[in-house]
Amino acid sequence: MSTTTPTPDVAPDVDAVVIGAGFGGIYMLHKLRNELGLTVKAFEKGGGVGGTWYFNRYPGAKSDTEGFVYRYSFDRDLLQEWDWSTRYLDQPDVLAYLEHVVERFDLGRDITLNTEVTAATFDEDTALWTVRTADGAQLTCRYLVNALGLLARSNMPDIPGRDSFAGRLVHTNAWPEDLDITGKRVGVIGTGSTGTQFIVAAARMAEHLTVFQRSPQYCVPSGNGPVDQAEVARTKENFDEIWHQVRNSVVAFGFEESTVETMSVSEEERRRVFQENWDKGNGFRFMFGTFCDIATNPEANAAAAAFIRSKIAEIVEDPETARKLTPTDLYAKRPLCNEGYYETYNRDDVELVSIRENPIQDITPAGVRTADGVEHELDVLVFATGFDAVDGNYRAMDLRGRGGRHIDEHWEAGPTSYLGVSKAGFPNMFMILGPNGPFTNLPPSIEAQVEWIAALIADAERDGVRTVEPTQEAEDGWTATCEEIANMTLFPQADSWIFGANIPGKRNAVMFYMAGIGAYRGQLAEVADAGYKGFERQEA
Numbered sequence: 046m047s048t049t050t051p052t053p054d055v056a057p058d059v060d061a062v063v064i065g066a067g068f069g070g071i072y073m074l075h076k077l078r079n080e081l082g083l084t085v086k087a088f089e090k091g092g093g094v095g096g097t098w099y100f101n102r103y104p105g106a107k108s109d110t111e112g113f114v115y116r117y118s119f120d121r122d123l124l125q126e127w128d129w130s131t132r133y134l135d136q137p138d139v140l141a142y143l144e145h146v147v148e149r150f151d152l153g154r155d156i157t158l159n160t161e162v163t164a165a166t167f168d169e170d171t172a173l174w175t176v177r178t179a180d181g182a183q184l185t186c187r188y189l190v191n192a193l194g195l196l197a198r199s200n201m202p203d204i205p206g207r208d209s210f211a212g213r214l215v216h217t218n219a220w221p222e223d224l225d226i227t228g229k230r231v232g233v234i235g236t237g238s239t240g241t242q243f244i245v246a247a248a249r250m251a252e253h254l255t256v257f258q259r260s261p262q263y264c265v266p267s268g269n270g271p272v273d274q275a276e277v278a279r280t281k282e283n284f285d286e287i288w289h290q291v292r293n294s295v296v297a298f299g300f301e302e303s304t305v306e307t308m309s310v311s312e313e314e315r316r317r318v319f320q321e322n323w324d325k326g327n328g329f330r331f332m333f334g335t336f337c338d339i340a341t342n343p344e345a346n347a348a349a350a351a352f353i354r355s356k357i358a359e360i361v362e363d364p365e366t367a368r369k370l371t372p373t374d375l376y377a378k379r380p381l382c383n384e385g386y387y388e389t390y391n392r393d394d395v396e397l398v399s400i401r402e403n404p405i406q407d408i409t410p411a412g413v414r415t416a417d418g419v420e421h422e423l424d425v426l427v428f429a430t431g432f433d434a435v436d437g438n439y440r441a442m443d444l445r446g447r448g449g450r451h452i453d454e455h456w457e458a459g460p461t462s463y464l465g466v467s468k469a470g471f472p473n474m475f476m477i478l479g480p481n482g483p484f485t486n487l488p489p490s491i492e493a494q495v496e497w498i499a500a501l502i503a504d505a506e507r508d509g510v511r512t513v514e515p516t517q518e519a520e521d522g523w524t525a526t527c528e529e530i531a532n533m534t535l536f537p538q539a540d541s542w543i544f545g546a547n548i549p550g551k552r553n554a555v556m557f558y559m560a561g562i563g564a565y566r567g568q569l570a571e572v573a574d575a576g577y578k579g580f581e582r583q584e585a
Contacts, residue, residue: 067096268326459554
């Protein structure tokens with residue numbers, strides 16, 4: 046649908062503004078500036094590029110996606126030139142890679158660091174966005190692309206006495222460069238993906254580690270280890286086939302998902318398959334590479350959960366510690382993997398406190414006091430409490446579309462979008478990893494979204510379109526699709542950040558498209574091939 050309105054003669058400062066310089070913002074800047082020839086300014090609140098990989102410098106930080114697919118695929122030469130030496134990439138490796146990409150494409154000259162965008166407002170008369178930064182500066186643009194990060198807004202629980210702690214109190218998402226936990230008494234709250242990584246690493250460094258566990262986790266081995274150059278060379282020879290498989294898969298982790306139903310084989314065969322994938326390692330492989338219905342069939346899910354529980358009993362030496370570590374709920378959160386997570390609790394210098402059974406009463410100057418009256422004395426207290434995921438950074442900004450309406454007004458019932466990349470009422474605004482985008486290994490999803498957004502903007506530029514935005518009807522339809530797919534799985538039945546359950550007072554809502562990256566790319570292609578069906582274009 047198109048309408049015609051005269052365009053006031055107001056030139057923007059730049060064609061486009063990109064907010065964020067992680068995987069999404071870096072590639073978006075490259076597409077818009079280097080390939081479409083637009084003038085672009087990117088803002089990054091951190092002191093360097095990398096997004097998540099700039100801020101998360103805690104001991105043990107690494108990708109839990111195998112390194113050969115935790116990268117961009119758009120540059121074939123880069124795929125051949127960049128080497129890796131371990132199965133998973135540590136934080137410094139990922140950051141060095143992203144810094145190299147910025148240098149390779151000369152993107153740094155259009156990235157302003159140490160600059161947080163605090164507001165963005167759409168002007169209906171000029172069809173321009175006004176972007177304001179924390180230092181009081183502002184500029185106008187036609188296109189606004191939010192690459193704010195899916196997991197970027199820290200969740201700091203409001204625990205009584207938090208500000209009284211006399212030691213170092215840190216969140217894993219803001220790890221100070223000068224903090225060394227070697228030989229210190231360390232406490233950590235949280236045992237999700239970040240927490241479990243930190244626990245394994247910190248146990249080897251600290252004098253004593255106290256783990257305050259809110260929820261026991263299903264965690265499988267990662268299978269991490271060195272990768273020899275012969276394997277790297279073989280992978281590089283097969284990158285065309287690898288990326289074809291990734292783009293047409295479900296979770297985009299670089300393995301073939303199973304098509305076998307759990308209960309279609311004998312109990313002996315189930316255990317063999319589970320053991321084989323336990324030995325190979327990787328959380329997503331264990332959930333999606335063993336059998337096809339662990340995330341959808343309660344009986345299949347129970348079988349996988351029982352196997353992991355049996356491993357906990359086998360590995361953890363102290364029966365009471367094993368009991369506390371053993372989950373009893375569904376195996377339906379984001380799958381975790383680590384090197385020796387359960388084995389870590391066999392160390393004499395690691396203590397597990399179940400704060401579900403023995404809640405934290407308050408934080409004191411000396412440490413953490415639990416309900417049983419025990420004061421756990423600490424030098425460092427680490428909050429591995431995760432993020433206000435998906436929409437947290439949007440809500441924190443003064444983001445206003447048509448009629449001056451804040452994004453919060455649109456999202457009272459939970460965050461929504463059209464295709465995970467656009468929002469009704471916010472013309473010429475796009476989101477990378479916005480609400481109801483795909484639940485996958487993120488770089489391949491980021492590439493799919495960035496390339497699609499760039500194609501839509503190129504189409505609008507070619508046709509002289511003033512604004513493009515989705516209709517409310519299209520957005521409502523996408524929301525219903527995502528809810529329908531999520532409800533075909535077991536994920537909504539588990540308390541998880543995937544649905545916002547980790548944030549007090551946050552409405553539980555579907556925030557991902559769970560049919561996989563192959564299906565998602567098909568949806569994007571279908572919309573584009575139909576002339577960007579669901580979008581309203583206002584002609585210049």
